[in-house]
Amino acid sequence: MSLENGKDPFKAMRKREDFEEALYDLAETFRVLGDLTRVRILMALVGSESCVRDLAESLDLSDSAVSHQLRILRNSRLVKFRKDGKNAMYSISDEHVATIFREGLEHVEGL
Amino acid sequence: MSLENGKDPFKAMRKREDFEEALYDLAETFRVLGDLTRVRILMALVGSESCVRDLAESLDLSDSAVSHQLRILRNSRLVKFRKDGKNAMYSISDEHVATIFREGLEHVEGL
DNA sequence: CGTTCATATGAACATGTGTTCATGCGTTTG
DNA sequence: CAAACGCATGAACACATGTTCATATGAACG
Numbered sequence: 001m002s003l004e005n006g007k008d009p010f011k012a013m014r015k016r017e018d019f020e021e022a023l024y025d026l027a028e029t030f031r032v033l034g035d036l037t038r039v040r041i042l043m044a045l046v047g048s049e050s051c052v053r054d055l056a057e058s059l060d061l062s063d064s065a066v067s068h069q070l071r072i073l074r075n076s077r078l079v080k081f082r083k084d085g086k087n088a089m090y091s092i093s094d095e096h097v098a099t100i101f102r103e104g105l106e107h108v109e110g111l
Numbered sequence: 112m113s114l115e116n117g118k119d120p121f122k123a124m125r126k127r128e129d130f131e132e133a134l135y136d137l138a139e140t141f142r143v144l145g146d147l148t149r150v151r152i153l154m155a156l157v158g159s160e161s162c163v164r165d166l167a168e169s170l171d172l173s174d175s176a177v178s179h180q181l182r183i184l185r186n187s188r189l190v191k192f193r194k195d196g197k198n199a200m201y202s203i204s205d206e207h208v209a210t211i212f213r214e215g216l217e218h219v220e221g222l
Numbered sequence: 223c224g225t226t227c228a229t230a231t232g233a234a235c236a237t238g239t240g241t242t243c244a245t246g247c248g249t250t251t252g
Numbered sequence: 253c254a255a256a257c258g259c260a261t262g263a264a265c266a267c268a269t270g271t272t273c274a275t276a277t278g279a280a281c282g
Binding site: 022023024025026027028029030031032033034035036038039040043077094096097099100101103104105106107108109110 | 133134135136137138139140141142143144145146147149150151154188205207208210211212214215216217218219220221
């Protein structure tokens with residue numbers, strides 16, 4: 001940003017807009033997490049990276065479905081991947097994700 | 112709580128059916144959180160309970176929209192409420208929710 | 223080479239979802 | 253009491269979304 005914070009009369013407004021944008025991103029992240037297939041994929045990736053084919057087999061899904069969902073997870077930075085020959089190895093990208101999962105599980109346990 | 116025993120909370124799940132069901136509930140909870148309107152409502156409720164009318168006004172939403180969304184949040188045990196005369200006072204129901212929000216915000220900050 | 227394997231992607235379809243509108247219901251207030 | 257208020261809810265509509273199917277790409281391997 002080019003304006004100095006101290007002299008910008010719209011500083012407060014920009015901060016509010018930044019907050020609204022953060023809320024939008026937060027909702028978007030939860031929206032991505034709010035699908036059983038993606039939750040199962042992420043759970044399978046907790047602690048052990050895996051390729052598309054193995055995920056599809058262990059979760060009983062089509063390769064295509066897994067690939068589609070992994071793209072969505074990738075776009076939300078919830079998983080990262082590296083190429084290994086003709087395989088694409090996926091893994092959890094973020095420590096916060098595990099925490100979110102743990103807290104979420106504790107929440108549903110309390111139901 | 113059964114998940115409080117230390118290193119790996121996921122292994123605390125004993126039966127596979129229970130685990131699958133927990134994943135379903137987890138995805139359902141995230142699905143509910145994955146909507147901007149509901150995120151804004153929850154943020155407004157963090158730290159201060161509020162009634163439908165005030166939420167609608169401060170968030171620039173219709174009473175009906177707020178009420179519909181609050182019902183969804185209620186069904187997921189994300190908010191609780193008490194009747195106060197003709198008002199319905201809503202508040203965050205679960206301390207895990209605040210943690211989930213905090214971790215989620217840190218995640219989106221890292222984008 | 224050509225074939226096979228792993229992955230990606232677009233289109234299409236069916237299903238799910240959030241909002242608005244209209245209305246109902248209980249409680250407070252004049 | 254009657255009117256106003258706060259809230260809830262069903263129907264309907266517009267829109268988003270996940271899966272499947274077909275196909276494309278690109279790397280290993282005979």
